[in-house]
Amino acid sequence: MTAVATARPAGSAASAPAADLNRFVEFTDVEKSYDGRTFAVTRLNLSVARGEFLTLLGPSGSGKTTTLNMLAGFERPTRGIITLEGRSVDRLPPYERNIGMVFQNYALFPHMTVEENVAFPLSVRKIDKADITTRVGRALDMVRLKQFGDRRPTQLSGGQQQRVALARALVFEPSLVLMDEPLGALDKKLREHMQLEIKQLHTMLGVTIVYVTHDQSEALTMSDRVAVFNNGGIAQLGSPDDLYNTPQNSFVASFIGENNTLAGKVEHVVGKECRVALDGGGAITALAIGVAEGAACHVAIRPERLGMAAAAQAGNRLTATVDGRIYLGDHQRLLARLENGQVLTVKVGPEATMANGEPVMVSCAPGDCRAFPADAGTGGSKSKTTGE
Amino acid sequence: MTAIPPSELDRPALARGRSAADADLRSVSAAIRRAEFGDRLRSLALAAPLLVLLALSFGIPIVLLLSRAVYDPTIANALPQTSQALSGWSGSGLPDDAAFLALAADLKDNQAKGTAYELAKSLNARLPGARSQVLKTVRQLEGAGDRPPLEVVKSVPFWSQPGTWPAIANGTHAVTSFYLLSALDLRWNADGSIERVPPEQAIFLQVFMRTFFVAAAVTLATLLLGFPLAYLIASAPKGLAAILIVAVLLPFWTSILVRTAAWTVLLQKFGLVNDLLLWLGVVDDRLDLMYSRIGLIIAMTHIQLPFTLLPIYSVMRTIPPSQMKAAYSLGGRPFTAFRRIYLPQVFPGVMAGCLLTFILCLGYYITPALIGGASDQLISNFIANYVNVELNWEMAAALSFILLVFTLALFGIFARILGLDRLKLV
Numbered sequence: 001m002t003a004v005a006t007a008r009p010a011g012s013a014a015s016a017p018a019a020d021l022n023r024f025v026e027f028t029d030v031e032k033s034y035d036g037r038t039f040a041v042t043r044l045n046l047s048v049a050r051g052e053f054l055t056l057l058g059p060s061g062s063g064k065t066t067t068l069n070m071l072a073g074f075e076r077p078t079r080g081i082i083t084l085e086g087r088s089v090d091r092l093p094p095y096e097r098n099i100g101m102v103f104q105n106y107a108l109f110p111h112m113t114v115e116e117n118v119a120f121p122l123s124v125r126k127i128d129k130a131d132i133t134t135r136v137g138r139a140l141d142m143v144r145l146k147q148f149g150d151r152r153p154t155q156l157s158g159g160q161q162q163r164v165a166l167a168r169a170l171v172f173e174p175s176l177v178l179m180d181e182p183l184g185a186l187d188k189k190l191r192e193h194m195q196l197e198i199k200q201l202h203t204m205l206g207v208t209i210v211y212v213t214h215d216q217s218e219a220l221t222m223s224d225r226v227a228v229f230n231n232g233g234i235a236q237l238g239s240p241d242d243l244y245n246t247p248q249n250s251f252v253a254s255f256i257g258e259n260n261t262l263a264g265k266v267e268h269v270v271g272k273e274c275r276v277a278l279d280g281g282g283a284i285t286a287l288a289i290g291v292a293e294g295a296a297c298h299v300a301i302r303p304e305r306l307g308m309a310a311a312a313q314a315g316n317r318l319t320a321t322v323d324g325r326i327y328l329g330d331h332q333r334l335l336a337r338l339e340n341g342q343v344l345t346v347k348v349g350p351e352a353t354m355a356n357g358e359p360v361m362v363s364c365a366p367g368d369c370r371a372f373p374a375d376a377g378t379g380g381s382k383s384k385t386t387g388e
Numbered sequence: 389m390t391a392i393p394p395s396e397l398d399r400p401a402l403a404r405g406r407s408a409a410d411a412d413l414r415s416v417s418a419a420i421r422r423a424e425f426g427d428r429l430r431s432l433a434l435a436a437p438l439l440v441l442l443a444l445s446f447g448i449p450i451v452l453l454l455s456r457a458v459y460d461p462t463i464a465n466a467l468p469q470t471s472q473a474l475s476g477w478s479g480s481g482l483p484d485d486a487a488f489l490a491l492a493a494d495l496k497d498n499q500a501k502g503t504a505y506e507l508a509k510s511l512n513a514r515l516p517g518a519r520s521q522v523l524k525t526v527r528q529l530e531g532a533g534d535r536p537p538l539e540v541v542k543s544v545p546f547w548s549q550p551g552t553w554p555a556i557a558n559g560t561h562a563v564t565s566f567y568l569l570s571a572l573d574l575r576w577n578a579d580g581s582i583e584r585v586p587p588e589q590a591i592f593l594q595v596f597m598r599t600f601f602v603a604a605a606v607t608l609a610t611l612l613l614g615f616p617l618a619y620l621i622a623s624a625p626k627g628l629a630a631i632l633i634v635a636v637l638l639p640f641w642t643s644i645l646v647r648t649a650a651w652t653v654l655l656q657k658f659g660l661v662n663d664l665l666l667w668l669g670v671v672d673d674r675l676d677l678m679y680s681r682i683g684l685i686i687a688m689t690h691i692q693l694p695f696t697l698l699p700i701y702s703v704m705r706t707i708p709p710s711q712m713k714a715a716y717s718l719g720g721r722p723f724t725a726f727r728r729i730y731l732p733q734v735f736p737g738v739m740a741g742c743l744l745t746f747i748l749c750l751g752y753y754i755t756p757a758l759i760g761g762a763s764d765q766l767i768s769n770f771i772a773n774y775v776n777v778e779l780n781w782e783m784a785a786a787l788s789f790i791l792l793v794f795t796l797a798l799f800g801i802f803a804r805i806l807g808l809d810r811l812k813l814v
Contacts, residue, residue, distance in 0.1 A: 072717055094716040095725075107714035111732045120728070121718035172719065 030080030058229030100169030108153035250372035253300035280340030286369035305368035457785035463559035492537035521546035567786035603749035614697035622704035679761035703737025
C-alpha cells in the first residue's frame with residue numbers, strides 16, 4: 001500500500017486512463033439500514049479516482065455522512081461492497097484502513113498539546129521518536145502552526161484547531177482523507193479562507209479527498225466532482241459546472257444555486273424541447289429532461305438567464321409586473337409577478353430603475369429553461385452520468 | 389506683545405487634558421468597583437441565611453466538640469486544692485502529705501457538691517480502674533468519723549501506686565494532649581517523652597487501619613463495578629440511558645438504614661445469597677457473610693456505587709464520540725485509544741468518584757454496626773460508643789479530630805496531584 005504524498009496535480013489522476021486509478025475507492029450497490037425497514041443509503045454506486053477531490057453534497061439526512069462513515073469503517077454496509085484500491089474493506093476495522101479523517105467538531109484530544117495531537121497517529125504506528133519530531137514539525141509547518149506546538153487545543157481559535165486536525169489527518173501520509181463538514185463550525189470569512197487552504201493542500205499533496213458538506217457553494221468551490229445526495233442516494237454526480245448548468249432533475253436544479261421554478265404541464269414534446277402550459281395561464285418552451293407528454297412538470301430557469309426583453313428578442317416572452325427590487329451592489333434582483341401569479345426572480349444590472357407595479361416583459365431562450373418531471377429527481381437511482 | 393510658540397501654548401492644555409482623562413478613568417473604575425461591591429453584597433445577603441444556619445448548626449458545634457479533644461477542665465475544676473498542692477511536686481515518687489490532705493478535702497467537697505462520680509469517671513478515662521478507687525475513698529472519707537483524713541486516704545493502696553499521682557498531676561492541666569495521643573495509641577511516659585502504649589491496650593491504630601482498608605476495598609469495588617456501567621450509560625441511547633440512571637439512583641430514594649437492613653436479610657446464614665450459592669453449587673457449605681468483613685464490604689459497595697459512578701459518568705458524557713472515532717481513524721487500536729485518549733480524559737472523574745466514596749466510607753457507622761462483626765467495627769462506631777455509652781466526649785472528640793485530619797490530608801494530596809479545578813465532583 002503506497003501512501004506517498006507526491007506533488008501531482010489533482011486533476012491529472014482523475015483523467016488517468018488506468019481503470020484501477022479511477023476506482024481508487026468504489027462503492028458497489030451499497031445499502032445501509034439501521035432499523036431494517038428504512039434505508040439511510042440505497043443502491044449506492046460510486047467510484048472515486050486517485051487524487052480526486054470528491055464532495056458528497058446534500059441536505060441533512062440525505063445519507064452523505066452515513067456513506068462517509070461506511071468508508072471510514074465506523075459503520076458496516078447492510079449490503080454491497082466497498083473497495084479501497086481494489087481490496088474489499090468489509091472486514092477491515094477503521095484503525096487498519098489508513099484513512100485520515102477530519103471531523104466537524106475537530107475531535108482534537110484536549111489533554112494533549114498540539115504537537116502530541118499531531119504525533120498521535122505516528123506514535124501508534126511505532127515510528128521512532130526523531131522521525132516523529134521531524135514529521136510533526138513538517139506537518140505543523142504545512143498548516144502554519146509551528147509556533148503553537150506546545151499549546152493545548154483549547155487555547156487555539158476554531159480555524160487554528162481545524163488546521164491542527166488537518167495536520168493530524170495528513171501527517172501519517174494516508175492516501176485517502178475524509179472530511180465530515182470540517183468547516184461547519186467556522187464563520188463565513190474563515191470558512192472561505194480555509195476552503196482555499198484545504199484546496200491548496202490537496203493540490204500540493206495529491207491526496208484523495210472525500211468531503212462531506214451541506215453547503216453547495218463550498219462544494220462548487222473546492223471539488224473536482226460533486227455527488228449530490230438526496231433520500232439516501234445520488235441525485236446527480238458531476239463536475240461543479242455540470243451540476244450548475246445541466247442539472248438532471250428538479251432536486252439538483254433547486255439545490256445547486258438559485259433557480260426559478262415554474263409549475264406546469266407538458267403539452268407536447270418535440271425532439272429535445274417541449275411546450276409547457278404553465279399553471280394559471282401562459283406557456284413556455286423548455287428543454288425536456290425526461291418529461292412525458294401530459295405529465296406535470298417543473299420548469300427551472302436561472303435568474304441570470306432571464307432578461308428584460310427588447311421587443312425583437314426571440315424565445316420565451318412572459319408579461320409580468322414588477323413586485324419588488326433587491327439592491328445587492330453589483331447587481332439587483334427584480335421580482336417579476338407573471339400574469340398567472342407565479343413570481344420570477346430576474347438578475348438585472350445595478351443601474352436598472354423600475355418602480356413597483358411597472359409592467360415588464362421577461363424573456364429567456366428555450367435552451368436555458370429545463371423542464372423536469374414534477375415528482376421525480378430525488379435520488380435513489382444509480383449514479384447518473386452527466387451531459388445530455 | 390510677544391508671540392508665544394504654539395507648542396508652548398499647547399503644553400498646559402495637553403497636561404490638563406491628560407489629567408482630566410486620568411481623573412475620568414479613575415472615576416470610571418471607582419464606579420465599577422462600587423457596582424461590583426453592591427453585587428457582592430447582594431449575593432452575600434442572599435446566602436446569609438444558609439451561612440448563619442451552617443455556622444450555628446455545623447461550624448460552632450464541631451469546633452466546640454473538637455476542642456474537647458485538647459481542653460478538659462473536669463479534673464482541674466474538681467481538684468482545686470490538690471492542683472495547688474501539686475504545683476511544686478517534682479513528678480517522681482510520691483508527693484508530700486499536703487497533697488494527700490488536699491485530695492481528701494477536694495474529694496469531700498465533690499461529694500458535697502454531688503460531682504464525685506463525674507470526677508471518678510474522668511479520672512478513670514486516664515487511669516483505668518480509678519473510678520472504683522475514687523468512689524471507695526469518698527465513701528470511706530464520709531464514714532471515717534474522727535479518723536484523720538490523711539490516714540483514710542493513705543489506707544487506700546491505690547493512692548500510693550506509682551502511676552496514680554502523675555496521672556492526677558497531668559489531669560490538673562486543663563489543656564491536654566492526653567486524648568489525642570491516646571487516639572493514636574501513644575502516651576506520655578514517666579520521663580516526659582512520648583511512647584507507644586503496651587500492645588494489649590493499643591486499639592485505635594488498628595481500628596484506623598481497618599477503617600482505611602475497608603474504605604479502600606469498597607472504593608476499588610465500586611470503581612470496578614461502576615466504571616463499565618458508567619461507560620454503558622454514557623454511550624447508551626438517550627432513552628435507555630435515562631432508565632439506567634434511574635436504576636442507579638433508585639437506591640438513593642430509600643434510607644441507608646433500609647438498604648442495610650435489606651442486606652442483613654440477604655446475607656444471613658440462611659438468607660437468599662447463601663441459598664443461591666448453595667443451589668448453584670458454588671459453595672458446599674453456607675458462608676458466614678453476616679457479621680463478617682466480606683459482608684460489610686458487599687453492603688457498603690452497594691450503597692456507595694452511585695457516588696463513585698456519577699462523577700465518572702458526568703465526565704464521560706462530556707467526551708464526544710468523535711474523539712474515539714478520531715483515535716481509531718488515526719490508527720489507534722481499541723486498547724491504545726482507550727488508554728491514551730479516553731482514560732486520561734475520564735481520570736479526573738474517576739479520581740473525584742473514588743475520593744468521594746473513600747471519604748464517605750471513612751465515616752460509615754450504621755452499616756458496620758448492623759452487618760459487621762465485633763472485629764469489623766470502624767472508627768465511627770468507636771466514636772459513637774464514646775459519645776453514647778462511655779460518655780467520654782473527650783476521647784470521641786480526639787478520635788474525630790484524628791479522622792478529620794487524615795481525611796483533610798488525603799483530600800489535600802488528591803488536590804495536589806490533580807489540581808482542585810480538575811477534580812470534577814459533579
